[in-house]
Amino acid sequence: MLTGTLPFLSDLTRSARFTGCVYKLTEISAAGTRLTQPLIPRWSHPDEGIRATMTSTLTLPPVITSTAHISTPARRRFAAPAVGVLAGLIAAVGSGTPSYWGDEAASVLSAGRSLPSLFHMLDHVDAVHAAYYLFLHFWMSVVGTSEAAVRFPSAIAVGFAAAGTLTLGRQLFGLRLGIVAGLVFAILPQVTRMGAEARSYAFAIAAAVWLTVWLVSLVRHGEVRRRAWLLYGVAAAAATYLFLYLVLLVAVHITVVVAFHASRTVVRRWAEAMTVAAVCAAPILYAGLSQRGQIKFLAHRDYATAWSVLVGQWFSTPLFAALAWALIAVGALTAVGRSRRSHLPSVIVVLVWFAVPTMLLLAGNAWVSPMYNLRYLAFCTPAVALLLALGLDGIGSPIRSHQWRRVALVIGLVALLAAASPRYIAQRGPFAKDGGSDLRQTADVVAAHASVGGAIVFDSSGKPSRKPRLALDLYPQSFTGLTDVALVKGYVDRPALWDQVAPTDSISALILPHDTVWVVESGQDRAEIDAVRGLGYRIEKSFPVHRTTVYELSKE
Secondary structure, three states, rough: OOOEOOOOOOOOHOOOOEEEEEEEEEEEEEEEEEEEEEEOOOEOOOOOOOOEEHHHHHOOOOOOOOOOOOOOHHHHHHHHHHHHHHHHHHHOOOOOOHHHHHHHHHHHHOOOOOOOHHHHHHOOHHHHHHHHHHHHHHHHHHHOHEEEHHHHHHHHHHHHHHHHHHHHHHHHHHHHHHHHHHHHHHOOOOHHHHOOOOOOOOHHHHHHHHHHHHHHHHHHHHOHHHEEEHHHHHHHHHHHHHHHHHHHHHHHHHHHHHHOOOOOOHHHHHHHHHHHHHHHHHHHHHHHHHHHHHHHHHHOOOEEEEEHHHHHHHOOOOHHHHHHHHHHHHHHHHHHHHHHHHHHHHHHHHHHHHHHHHHHHHHHHHHEEEEEEOOHHHHHHHHHHHHHHHHHHHHHOOOOHHHHHHHHHHHHHHHHHHHHHHHHHHHHOOOOHHHOOOHHHHHHHHHHHHOOOEEEEOOOOOOOHHOHHHHHHHHHHHOOOOOOOOEHHHHHHHHOOOOEEEOHOOHHHHHHOOEEEEEEEEOOOOOHHHHHHHOOOOEEEEOOOOEEEEEEEOOO
8 A cells, every 4th residue: 555645636625734645556567557546535624524535546657667576475474384394394204214323312211211310310411401301201202202203393393494594584685595595404414314313403403593583583673672682582591401502693693783783772682681591591501511521522532623514514425515615605705796785794694603603613622622513503504504595596696587597596406406315315214323323123133033031231332322232222122021131220210321231241140040142242342242152152143233233142
């Protein structure tokens, strides 16, 4: 609707003060904009109000010459949900095929405890994952513990994150580029991995992007109401309970406030919100610091490498990484060029989100204590998707024809999809997790061949998250009737993640009463086999699984 004034009032109404009228838009064409309305002028009269109805047709200058770039309300309304559903489906398909691996075992076993046992454990370890474990506790009580069911919430979170990426792209660069960013996000290898993982990373991505959408909206609208900002601050604090490393997002949000030239009042409100967030997040920050010893294993892992940062962190394969870095370079260069100068603040925000959290984490890893893991920066994937979308758009910028620019954009998307597809398929293989986790398949072999009355012994070497006895805890129904002779105390009775077990060479008296002993060895290690054979048992059969081998031994 348009509001204007009439230059053709009659003599009768000249004594009145005209206040305006309403025009109805009926036609848009290259020749001009034609407006026709049933007209009810609004005026005041010294003596009495006078009502009149008349019609008029006006032809305005050709302000709008094309409808090609008009985003219809329906397109705006349904684009984000549609891309979100697509991304969620991509993440969910095949997610139940791979076996659980060690980190997921921590999630499933922790969430499967009784609430008193869970809270007792959280007092000693993994407090930073408390919110996710509590959610998973109630989720598993409804849907069970199958891989597909437990991983499904992560796929849903990826869907929300894709919708958020599109929304943020629309805020910063327009709807078309937002849609491209949402589609690119849906196929990023790190995103499709986290969408099929029973960990909190997908939730962290969704929280990060929607918090940023919220902040951009508050800043751009010049919101000054204290209540709106306090809600944002509480939400920011809540996100840290979901994933502690989201505190790094503060650097990005400072950039939003500065780049978009927020007023002094808005800056003050943001500072107040961050103060509230810091107070609310203090307990989880304290818990993280007090339990920081649980990530001391990072000191023994060479994670902070050029390959991790440039390839593994977001792109997984050298081919996808090469294509992605080329597009990022194109996007950054074209976005700060003359045709994109109005987008410079938006580009700065995205570049900071893309680079600064990684730089801060690497600096802390080098100079404070080990803290880098490529999974910890999954919350930066929306920025990666936005930069790739800028690159795809930049490829076609020299092309004058809008049609051929769209063709170039589609070709770029197809190239990214082709580069991502092999990794996506590999992520949905039966041994896709942690370099070949075969916990479920090992449990299936034992269930198929073992009989009631035997003893079972597990390889106790290696790091806890790779020990094959996790198969027993994750799939206990497959080990019914077998005696776990090495168990000292189960994980549910301990303030720790894993079972307490005795060394095999110290439990001879518990093994000897059994005629059959099943030994589960990981890799090339044969310590448990040698220990059992030393008690007078011989190998009857072996069942290679993947990286695990199941042996059946009987008394000689």
